[in-house]
Amino acid sequence: MSSLFFSFIGMCIVALVFICVPLFRFSQFGHKRNASAQWFEQRLAELTDELEQGRFTQQQYEFAVTELKLTTKFELTKENKVQPTIINEFGFSSKILISVLFVVFISGFYLFYGNYTKLSNWQDSIDELPDLTQKIIQNQNQAPTVQELQSFALGLRTKLAVKDEAIGWMLLGRTLLALNDINSAIDAFKKSYDRDPKSVTNIVNYAQALYLKGEDFELGKAVNILREALYLQPDNMMALIIFGESNLLLKRFDNAKEAFELALSQLNADDERTVALRQRIEFINQSTGTQTPDTQTNDIQNGLTITVQLDDRVTASGTQFRYLFLFAKSASSPVPVAVKKLPISNFPLTVNLSDSDIMLPDVKLSDQSSVNITARLSIDEAAGLTAGEWQGELLDIKPSANEPITIVINKETK
Known part of the structure; x- marks a missing residue:
């Protein structure tokens, strides 16, 4: 945070320079104008004295006065290239007051509309990251709030900028998924998958986010990477279910049914997921005009x-x-x-x-x-x-x- 305050002080100094330099120039202009007026009055008095002493004739006096006026007008014209304003009439204390008011205004504007609050929240997220990690990951009894999830995601991004790890991107993806930020979650899971493509957990998480996006391109990508997961771990229940659901949305009924039946064969009869899987299979049977066989074909001896x-x-x-x-x-x-x-x-x-x-x-x-x-x-x-x-x-x-x-x-x- 110290760099923030130093930057703010620097900006205030620059702003004061932009205020004080014109004030100083206006002040110099006022002094020059007053000096020109005093010189004109003094020179006019001298010419009058010389006329009274008989050194000039009336005609010479009038000519000298005309020359004096022209000279004075020429000097004032040069100084008038910068137009004077009402600020010329301000004294030193007024200028200080303007500078103080300007700094107060800029400070208030920055606090309310600038990035100070965001940067402060970022620093707080960094400090709270260890506690948030323990609460979100280890404490399953109490669900984290949206604010805690946002702080956790911000802290993770900062940590990943320093130490790029697959597990960090995976945690960030899950947090963003909980915040319903699907696109950002897909990006985070992809980074996790790219860094450890042999991890079935990374594959399934990435595929789940793609499935939730729900568009054909993402669904096709989910199906392709889930083939890798099922090759590495054929009995992974989550991979089987997402593989089946993605194929079902793509209307690849044969692949979907195969995955659902395999998942169903591995679940206990009292598992609540069996009802949904049977409904999926029945829907596929109705859509394709097929019936579920009542009994399995007898085992053949030749194999x-x-x-x-x-x-x-x-x-x-x-x-x-x-x-x-x-x-x-x-x-x-x-x-x-x-x-x-x-x-x-x-x-x-x-x-x-x-x-x-x-x-x-x-x-x-x-x-x-x-x-x-x-x-x-x-x-x-x-x-x-x-x-x-x-x-x-x-x-x-x-x-x-x-x-x-x-x-x-x-x-x-x-």
């Missing part, structure tokens, strides 16, 4: 017989892993066609992946022309990819071939 082997590098550190995930994905969808989760046992391990492992009742493994197979060692039950986990891939596998295949887990996730 993919997969033998999973471990690279030597995995064997050395394999004790930390608890589960084996097998995914079969088509190239046209980020959602897995079939998934199987098994506890870690002795390798090599032979697993059958068939229609009994499909994610959606109307998307069968046996109906796919080709799929990509992924085998992943996971440290927990989450299907999402985590740094330090290992996986292997096989591309363009035909499920109808019914031939045994072998996949080697040999790639570590960084």
